[in-house]
Amino acid sequence: MAGRPSRTLGSGQLAAMLPDPAGVRPAYRHLARAIGELILDGRIALHVRLPAERELAAALDTSRTTVTAVYDLLRESGYAHSRQGAGTWTALPAGRAPSGVRRLLAAEDTAIDLARAAPGLAEQELTDALARVAPQLAAHAHTSGYHPYGLPELRAAVAERFTRRGLATVPEQILVTSGAQHALTLVLGLLGRPGDRVLTENPSYPNALEAMRRGRLRTLSVPVTEEGWDVDVVESAFRQAVPQLAYLIPDFHNPTGCLMPEDARGRILRAAQRTGSWLLVDETLAELALDVPAPPPFASHAAPGAAGQLITIGSMSKTHWAGLRIGWLRAPAQLVTELAGQRVATDMGGSVLDQLLALDLLDRADELLPTRLAELRVRRAALAATLAEHLPEWSWRLPPGGLSLWVDLGEPVGSALAERALAHGVRIESGSCFATDPGVFEQRLRIPYTASPDTLREAVRRLATALADDPLPTPAAGRPRWVA
DSSP, X not given: OOOOOOSBOOHHHHHHTSOXXXXXXXXXXXXXHHHHHHHHHTSSOTTOBOOOHHHHHHHHTSOHHHHHHHHHHHHHHTSEEEETTTEEXXXXXXXXXXXXXXXXXXXXXXXXXXXXXXXXXXXXXXXXHHHHHHHHHHHXXXXXXXXXXXXXXXXXXXXXXXXXXXXXXXXXXXXXXXXXXXXXXXXXXXXXXXTOEEEEEESOOHHHHHHHHHTTOEEEEEEEETTEEOHHHHHHHHHHHOOSEEEEOOSSOTTTOOOOXXXXXXXXXXXXXXXXXXXXXXXXTTTOBSSXXXXXXXXXXXXXXXXTTEEXXXXXXXXXXXXXXXXXXEOOHHHHHHHHHHHTTTOSOOOHHHHHHHHHHHHTHHHHHHHHHHHHXXXXXXXXXXXXXXXXXXXXXXXXXXXEEEEEOSSSOHHHHHHHXXXXXXXEEEGGGGOSSTTTTTTEEEEEOOSOHHHHHHHHHHHHHHHHHSOOOOOOTTSOOOOO
């Protein structure tokens, strides 16, 4: 049985995430600021013990006096507190919100928001849908309104959509959730225990990684490059680590945009089956196919009877509107019942109104989705053309679907550029936010193309201006850094 994960952050682990003290002045302020940002990003968890001063000083090759000043400043600014004889522990300052929360908040009026890859819904579509579902909502008014499995009609509609995509499904295999993230946390809570290994892609969806950290699961990452997945590496990871779970985004992967080939899906299914690992497949982006046919469900590649430990999660957030907070999971019927029992401890059932709206929009998806896809193609083209014009030194591959470009900046300045861009009215995430390991993907930005073409053009112009102001700081040459 795996041991209980330590609540102490290792000195080497922390040092790998920090700038070289020899390259910044005053060093203690830069180090304290970097630790604070890591706490807000979730890359350093809350309520964990920081390394002893002497250990961190040795790992950073700096003086203990410097580290003492760092910890003093962290305590002064609210990022840490100390207990007599128990060390220094991380904390969240009053008035500050974690990055995961800020990422979901609306940007300031002057800022262009490129931190969220989520499209809006046309006002008329929502207004018309509300009018259509009003009588149905009134008919529910005399009921309790609790539906821990989801509205039966919506479960049937989601099951039918899986069947039409090539995977025979019945309503009993569907659990309606408050978004795909809710489905993910339910699965992690039921099937994962502290210390269990979870195989993930690197990079991956930040909120999924954060849910794993909060569950104190141990992530084992396999790379996703511009060329996609190295299936030999994935198979080896299953064989050597025998993870309890594996979380994959095979369809227009977030953030790289890669689409997993069919033969790779079959091989990964067989690898998971051999080790008895649960597969958790995120198909939130599966229907946003821009240049290729929409892929069939991952589970459709399983041999008959071989998908017993495969869970598929989906959502309307990317295809329709995140404001609905409607997601789902498909799993064996018995597991759906167990997960419904898991959800009532925190959420006894989703909004009836939202589910009726989701049902109405799903019924009209064949009419609405082609319009959404055509709109995304126009926006993707506008973003790519403007990047080529104003930032020709950057590079990327045009994804066959999804909602964003995974841009290579050519040097590891992603976090510094994101910080400077905010001063120019653009909110954007560095590639490091999507990393499972510290310091990785600093040379990347994820740039969604969910805004209007004019807004995207203005955002790129602002990014170019921010980049032209002054040279951005890069990691010191003498310090080890992660590269991917």
